[in-house]
Amino acid sequence: MKVAGEPIGRGFHNVAPGDLACIVTALEMLVPPEGLRRLTPEGDVPVQLVRWKDCTPEKYRTLYKRVGRPWLWWSRLPLNDAQLAEVIGDPRVHLFAVVDRTRVEVGILELDFRVAGECEIAFFGLIPGATGKGLGQWLMRKALQMAWAPGISRVWLHSCTTDDPRAVPFYMARGFVPFARFVEVYHDPRLCDLYPEDSAPQIALIR
Template sequence: MILPDGYSDVPNGKIAAVVTHLEMTARPPRRDDPAGAWSLRRVEQPGLDWFRGLYSRVGEDWLWFSRMRMSDAELAAILHAPLVEVYALVEDDRDEGLLELDFRQAGQCELAFFGLTASLIGTGAGRWLMNRALELAWSRPVNRVWVHTCTLDHPSALSFYQRSGFRPFRRQVEITDDPRLDGTAPRTAAKHVPVIE
């Protein structure tokens, strides 16, 4: 369904976001790594509690909720799939960033999740992690790497992806139940998105 021009009401208890899908169809020039003491750790067969904990620490303020609503079986089916790779950005022996690469579509890699905890935003760790993400994605026989972001995300996310070599190709509006009203996310999450009951 295409929304008409003008304003469209969002029902109380819901949130709305404009989702932008971005892609690259050729490996971009490598960007310099910023200085920092980060490392990347692949997490084979990630534990669900570990994943949900890091996912929440990275995404709570941006209303990442899709994985929190999944059952254990649904989440394990994704995270333990042979063509899905999960990584943690590590600083001072702590997992402070999340990278999930999904190769399940032949010839493609989706950056399914990419983010940092609040303490690392603005430190250069995002560029460092993106450099690793693109190295890993393009190390496979793929002809397309893609990602999506939305207006609930960090305000710099879209421009960061574009600086990384992604170009927008599709825009959608997503309306869904506010995860703060059913306990999926804390009521205090995402102060930049008002709760309307």
């Protein structure tokens, strides 16, 4: 994550109508958690990870929005088909769907190895209805087992204040350490046809 410019000053700062502002927290892990590679019984986990090597942009957007709509995930949505295919088709980007026993996708995991020696957990989440069942812990263990591939010395991710408020505490409990904080301002995706206007009602929409 690269952010240019000087830190903003203390106090209140105006945000233009139609824009959103959030605080982004970046977290990193510099050593694998103890016992990460140890084989442990998973019990009756009702989901599995499926690698999406030939995922189409349309299929990707559908799952991305199913997982991200409650939190207004937006960064991949303005990309056209060619731009999105270039990202998710890169062999250094490992894309997985979390699939239930009926073969329905209920979550997403995206590991980005495009920076040498690093893995970014770029997207990690479950659809509404699949959370709160312990699947997030299972998915993070799977993510870390794959992220800590040979030659990797840093695994990192980020979350923000429009995301699930349980996210940052969850990541810290898994061993991630916050290392930076940023303010991001962007156009409200509900006002540019990326999501319906009734999405994420907990985030006020100001025209």
